[in-house]
Amino acid sequence: MRAAYEDLFHLIEPLLQGVEKPSRYIDHEWGALSKPDARFRVCLVYPDTYEVGLPNQGIAILYRILNAQEGISCERGYLPWVDMADAMRSRNIPLLSLEGAAPLASFDVVGFHIPHEMAATNYLETLDLAGIPLLSAERGEDDPIIIAGGPSVYNPEPLAPYIDAFLVGEGEESIVEVARELERSRDEGLPRAERVARLARIAGTYVPSLYEVAYDSEQAPHGHAVPRADSGAPAVVYKRVIADFSATDPIAQSVVPYTELVHDRLSIEVLRGCARGCRFCQAGITYRPVRERSADQIVAAVARGLEQTGYDEVSLTSLSTTDHSQCECVLDRLNERLAGTGISVSIPSQRLDSFDPELAEAVAGGKRGGLTFAVEAGSQRLRDVINKNVTEEDLDRAMRAAFEAGWRRCKLYFMMGLPTETDEDIVGIARLADHVVELAREIVPKDQRGGVSVSISVAVFVPKSHTPFQWCGQLERDEVKRRQQLLLHSVRSRQVRVSYHDADVSLLEAVLSRGGRDIAPLILEAWRRGARFDAWSEQFDLDRWRDAASACGIDLDRVACEPYEIGQHLPWDHVSPGVSPGFLEREYRRAAQAETTPDCTRTSCTGCGICPRLGAENVIEGERK
Amino acid sequence: MSEENLFRLRVAYVKQGRLRYLGHLEVLRTIERIVRRAGLPYAVTQGFSPHMKISFTSALPVGTASVCEWYDVYLETYVPARRALASLRKASPADLAPYAAGYVDLRAASLSAALTHAAYRSTLELNDASALAGHLPQGAPSVGRALQILNALKAHGCITYVRGRKNKKMDLVNTLDGAMVTEFVREKDPHSHTESLRAPKPGEIGDLWGLALVTRSSEKGALRPEVLIRAWEKALAFWGQAGNHGLGAEEVVAEILAEPLVVEPYGVFAHYEVTRVSQQMETKDGKLVEPLPRPQDASGR
Ligand code: SF4
Numbered sequence: 037m038r039a040a041y042e043d044l045f046h047l048i049e050p051l052l053q054g055v056e057k058p059s060r061y062i063d064h065e066w067g068a069l070s071k072p073d074a075r076f077r078v079c080l081v082y083p084d085t086y087e088v089g090l091p092n093q094g095i096a097i098l099y100r101i102l103n104a105q106e107g108i109s110c111e112r113g114y115l116p117w118v119d120m121a122d123a124m125r126s127r128n129i130p131l132l133s134l135e136g137a138a139p140l141a142s143f144d145v146v147g148f149h150i151p152h153e154m155a156a157t158n159y160l161e162t163l164d165l166a167g168i169p170l171l172s173a174e175r176g177e178d179d180p181i182i183i184a185g186g187p188s189v190y191n192p193e194p195l196a197p198y199i200d201a202f203l204v205g206e207g208e209e210s211i212v213e214v215a216r217e218l219e220r221s222r223d224e225g226l227p228r229a230e231r232v233a234r235l236a237r238i239a240g241t242y243v244p245s246l247y248e249v250a251y252d253s254e255q256a257p258h259g260h261a262v263p264r265a266d267s268g269a270p271a272v273v274y275k276r277v278i279a280d281f282s283a284t285d286p287i288a289q290s291v292v293p294y295t296e297l298v299h300d301r302l303s304i305e306v307l308r309g310c311a312r313g314c315r316f317c318q319a320g321i322t323y324r325p326v327r328e329r330s331a332d333q334i335v336a337a338v339a340r341g342l343e344q345t346g347y348d349e350v351s352l353t354s355l356s357t358t359d360h361s362q363c364e365c366v367l368d369r370l371n372e373r374l375a376g377t378g379i380s381v382s383i384p385s386q387r388l389d390s391f392d393p394e395l396a397e398a399v400a401g402g403k404r405g406g407l408t409f410a411v412e413a414g415s416q417r418l419r420d421v422i423n424k425n426v427t428e429e430d431l432d433r434a435m436r437a438a439f440e441a442g443w444r445r446c447k448l449y450f451m452m453g454l455p456t457e458t459d460e461d462i463v464g465i466a467r468l469a470d471h472v473v474e475l476a477r478e479i480v481p482k483d484q485r486g487g488v489s490v491s492i493s494v495a496v497f498v499p500k501s502h503t504p505f506q507w508c509g510q511l512e513r514d515e516v517k518r519r520q521q522l523l524l525h526s527v528r529s530r531q532v533r534v535s536y537h538d539a540d541v542s543l544l545e546a547v548l549s550r551g552g553r554d555i556a557p558l559i560l561e562a563w564r565r566g567a568r569f570d571a572w573s574e575q576f577d578l579d580r581w582r583d584a585a586s587a588c589g590i591d592l593d594r595v596a597c598e599p600y601e602i603g604q605h606l607p608w609d610h611v612s613p614g615v616s617p618g619f620l621e622r623e624y625r626r627a628a629q630a631e632t633t634p635d636c637t638r639t640s641c642t643g644c645g646i647c648p649r650l651g652a653e654n655v656i657e658g659e660r661k
Numbered sequence: 662m663s664e665e666n667l668f669r670l671r672v673a674y675v676k677q678g679r680l681r682y683l684g685h686l687e688v689l690r691t692i693e694r695i696v697r698r699a700g701l702p703y704a705v706t707q708g709f710s711p712h713m714k715i716s717f718t719s720a721l722p723v724g725t726a727s728v729c730e731w732y733d734v735y736l737e738t739y740v741p742a743r744r745a746l747a748s749l750r751k752a753s754p755a756d757l758a759p760y761a762a763g764y765v766d767l768r769a770a771s772l773s774a775a776l777t778h779a780a781y782r783s784t785l786e787l788n789d790a791s792a793l794a795g796h797l798p799q800g801a802p803s804v805g806r807a808l809q810i811l812n813a814l815k816a817h818g819c820i821t822y823v824r825g826r827k828n829k830k831m832d833l834v835n836t837l838d839g840a841m842v843t844e845f846v847r848e849k850d851p852h853s854h855t856e857s858l859r860a861p862k863p864g865e866i867g868d869l870w871g872l873a874l875v876t877r878s879s880e881k882g883a884l885r886p887e888v889l890i891r892a893w894e895k896a897l898a899f900w901g902q903a904g905n906h907g908l909g910a911e912e913v914v915a916e917i918l919a920e921p922l923v924v925e926p927y928g929v930f931a932h933y934e935v936t937r938v939s940q941q942m943e944t945k946d947g948k949l950v951e952p953l954p955r956p957q958d959a960s961g962r
Contacts, residue, residue: 050932053724058682066754292694294687346694378705378712
């Protein structure tokens with residue numbers, strides 16, 4: 037029998053005094069939507085703590101859309117932090133939704149957001165706390181249907197056995213279609229397997245149980261998914277893209293939290309997609325085409341959103357906000373409107389090639405905090421390889437302007453282990469950092485030099501599906517360590533601070549990004565050995581994963597580092613953002629020649645194939661510089 | 662805008678229900694958002710990062726409810742208090758709702774400095790009331806013993822307790838003006854599924870205690886009910902242990918306070934709730950008054 041939909045808050049209330057941040061678990065926030073009476077119930081779950089998940093725009097959008105549907109109620113769920121999870125487990129209290137404090141197992145649908153690869157064990161932790169069987173194949177007629185979607189859905193195979201259906205791409209329309217279909221099939225009394233199979237008829241929906249794993253050869257260790265005979269499932273599931281981005285509500289948020297969040301503010305998505313074409317970047321492919329909202333729509337949405345929420349900060353979000361053709365005009369209008377209210381406007385970090393100190397000051401409310409720039413690679417050659425179109429002159433110009441305008445702190449982001457990288461490129465990172473310190477010495481008055489800080493943060497490159505580098509392996513861990521040492525010894529100035537992403541975390545991220553369905557048992561085994569919240573460095577432990585891997589007969593380093601051959605089937609070929617394989621291959625070859633490819637919103641179409649495949653196109657409001 | 666032209670609106674609000682689990686900073690941030698949602702013409706501070714001019718009463722601990730919290734928000738233009746209150750109520754979650762508003766003199770002392778008297782009421786659910794009563798010496802009524810401990814704590818003068826990695830000292834001589842314990846029996850009505858509380862009959866043992874605390878704060882600090890309650894509980898638990906029954910209340914208190922108190926459950930109370938029930942200030946002639954006249958008078962300036 038299905039768990040009853042009932043308010044069980046009284047079970048967790050006695051635990052609240054004894055756990056960190058009890059406000060994570062209490063709901064009753066301003067703007068929470070819920071319908072005590074509904075025919076069909078969905079619980080959308082962010083696979084991390086409340087304060088990490090609440091700002092998520094994807095869930096916020098779908099939450100609003102579902103609750104606006106007649107007869108459908110949508111609630112939220114988050115993964116309790118380890119203290120609360122353990123307390124609940126030891127008392128046999130099941131995981132509850134936030135609004136209704138009802139067991140997750142009592143919902144018709146539980147929908148996971150997939151923010152990144154490192155949340156893998158958290159889906160299992162969530163399902164287990166909820167008392168829902170972990171494997172799709174083991175779920176019964178009364179268990180909720182488990183769906184998942186989000187930015188990291190473009191290699192779903194490692195999660196395939198745990199999720200009944202993946203929604204690929206923009207969910208604004210497909211979530212409603214899926215919910216309605218499941219409501220219909222439930223009311224018709226169809227068996228679970230058939231209800232799940234029927235979802236495959238909805239465009240953009242990938243139902244893993246309708247696919248089996250095929251192998252090209254022994255050199256293809258992870259295999260690739262092909263539809264089972266007579267399943268009627270498509271060979272390739274293409275992502276959904278909404279018909280008209282500008283017709284969607286620019287205010288995604290409704291809920292105003294009590295708990296302090298890292299990004300505690302109103303967010304307005306001012307544009308979707310980025311066509312700069314960095315070759316390592318998955319989002320640069322999967323969010324295409326590029327669609328801007330108009331300045332009028334943005335300004336009106338900010339005013340209305342602030343009125344509804346009472347926030348004192350608004351962020352204009354997107355992958356690359358300063359690329360918006362009307363960015364400056366929007367900021368001017370907003371700053372004028374908000375003068376004297378104590379409300380500030382912010383944008384995600386600026387680009388080096390268009391850095392404007394006035395703009396930076398305008399969005400920082402006159403404050404000069406730290407500036408951050410993504411440089412990504414240490415030499416022009418390597419930046420051309422990855423198609424990161426910034427030059428040393430850009431860095432020079434931007435840093436001069438920043439120091440002259442009074443900034444003192446900056447942080448530069450780089451990657452290590454990029455394809456074709458040599459020691460020269462690593463030394464180049466050190467050289468750039470030293471150069472910035474020299475600039476500071478030249479420009480910053482002597483008495484203020486103490487405040488100067490230049491830091492560089494170096495991540496390990498993780499090859500992602502559906503990018504021109506999807507065939508590449510990750511750099512071996514020992515070699516990563518050697519290059520890190522090389523970098524440390526190449527930096528001359530003592531004023532440069534160097535920090536690294538943990539190579540262990542990057543290794544696992546590569547395993548989860550590059551593996552096939554064969555990786556799924558590893559996730560289960562690691563979770564059994566206590567892995568959860570792997571995205572939190574205090575919780576992450578590679579040894580647990582190593583032990584789990586040897587129990588499963590999997591070699592983590594091999595999965596992360598072994599390149600794929602061009603022409604081989606890849607484990608993610610059947611779930612596509614619409615990019616043409618030929619384009620990715622061409623870009624890969626151009627990369628090897630260090631040939632760059634321009635931005636299609638500034639020149640003409642460069643033939644990635646996404647627009648024709650999805651029947652969509654770039655929508656640019658003005659003229660991009 | 663110069664200070665003299667501002668209007669100082671004083672607002673009373675509750676913190677109750679689930680929202681009593683909010684921390685102080687969470688409450689402050691939420692109230693600022695309520696003021697902005699209400700569309701009041703709030704004033705902002707000068708400087709690089711301007712923020713709302715607003716000030717609050719002293720922090721309530723996580724889990725403590727209140728029916729008498731206050732804030733002063735400075736407005737640039739005059740809005741009739743009744744209208745301001747209505748807009749604030751509309752923009753507020755019910756468990757944090759304002760219930761009175763009125764204007765006060767710009768030069769009046771700040772709320773946190775002026776409100777020196779606070780009363781708390783707490784209900785404490787006993788883990789196993791009869792077992793506890795049995796352990797207490799001479800089968801005396803447990804509330805009587807409990808009160809003895811409270812008096813002994815007050816006589817002891819202060820409680821040193823652990824907070825984070827530090828030890829803190831909480832004075833009781835100047836902060837605890839009075840304490841009272843009452844015993845209740847819970848009665849369930851099987852038909853209506855409701856509960857009521859009544860005083861125990863002779864010989865009957867209560868399920869619940871009611872604790873009333875009258876406190877006073879000064880520059881030296883204020884009383885933290887949860888610290889007092891845990892000290893009290895630790896003493897009761899210690900007294901209940903075999904071999905300790907013969908000790909006097911003072912000896913028990915001296916014993917359990919010999920080391921800094923860890924503020925955590927000691928097994929006597931299954932669960933307790935604390936509510937701040939009044940906050941008052943002292944006038945020059947020593948009278949205790951509320952920060953605003955009673956709600957019915959709060960119609961304007
Ligand atoms: S199809 Fe052409 S215009 Fe559309 S995103 Fe790809 S490159 Fe740009």
